[in-house]
């Protein structure tokens with residue numbers, strides 16, 4: 463294998479073929495001066511992906527004038543919405559494809575606001591053109607979680623981009639105004655169980671709702687750019703009441719009225735089977751981190767045709 467092309471150099475990115483042959487990332491042929499030169503093969507390895515990770519991490523550090531001071535939460539949401547369209551019956555959807563680049567998927571109501579995350583990653587794609595959008599978006603989620611002091615998230619590349627024909631139908635992602643039956647329908651379709659639904663929902667320790675995106679408003683925790691088990695603790699410890707406002711039905715904490723819960727979040731303590739996991743994770747951050755890491759790796763890999771024996775890597779954190 464050889465060095466990646468330096469931007470601005472004379473190399474031409476000639477074409478890429480599927481990952482299958484190498485089992486990781488894309489296989490790129492570099493032509494020196496067009497078709498006549500001998501092609502050089504570039505097969506990206508761990509260090510190449512670590513370099514992409516480092517670039518995302520330094521952009522996260524640098525661009526701190528967004529929302530609560532970080533693009534991290536919206537990067538996690540992009541990776542989740544790319545993956546959460548998976549349907550285990552038909553094998554359609556999932557992070558393989560990055561079809562949210564195209565209408566109609568980009569216009570689905572659930573994806574409102576995710577352009578901010580896609581645009582944030584665009585300069586990274588320009589600097590490392592050999593990575594697929596679908597591998598990049600998931601690497602963005604992995605990097606954001608680790609840099610926001612979350613657990614290590616093992617990663618492997620191998621996703622291939624697809625065109626607009628791969629867009630999934632609307633309605634595959636959860637509706638925040640609904641409760642436990644809906645959550646089970648949506649997440650069982652992806653292949654998750656009750657424990658995994660609760661572990662995944664702990665991501666709402668991060669970020670906030672935006673009135674101009676989902677219609678809901680406010681953060682779930684007091685530290686929305688650091689991953690902790692606070693989401694579970696707050697669910698159990700605070701008194702939650704309906705917020706009086708013109709927007710969609712959501713809860714606010716009685717004490718400060720500055721935090722929020724969606725009807726779908728409250729379902730986790732209204733349903734006995736869900737609630738026992740909320741209690742476990744509220745009491746034990748280490749358990750939450752372990753289960754969250756396992757379940758997010760599963761989420762991020764749904765429907766991806768990895769090569770046999772492809773290994774997962776753990777990236778070194780940069781600013782965490």
Ligand code: HEM
Nearest residue numbers: 535536538542636637638662665669670671672675676726
């Ligand atoms: C359980 C069902 C879920 C529902 C109903 C739901 C719903 C929502 C809604 C309505 C928002 C606000 C979007 C906005 O206005 O910007 C949001 C944000 C967010 N969601 Fe979820 N979500 C769910 C599960 C998940 C999962 C599984 C993850 C990741 C593992 C996740 C990660 C996030 C993050 C990080 C944000 C904050 C984004 C930001 O700050 O821009 N959510 N979610």
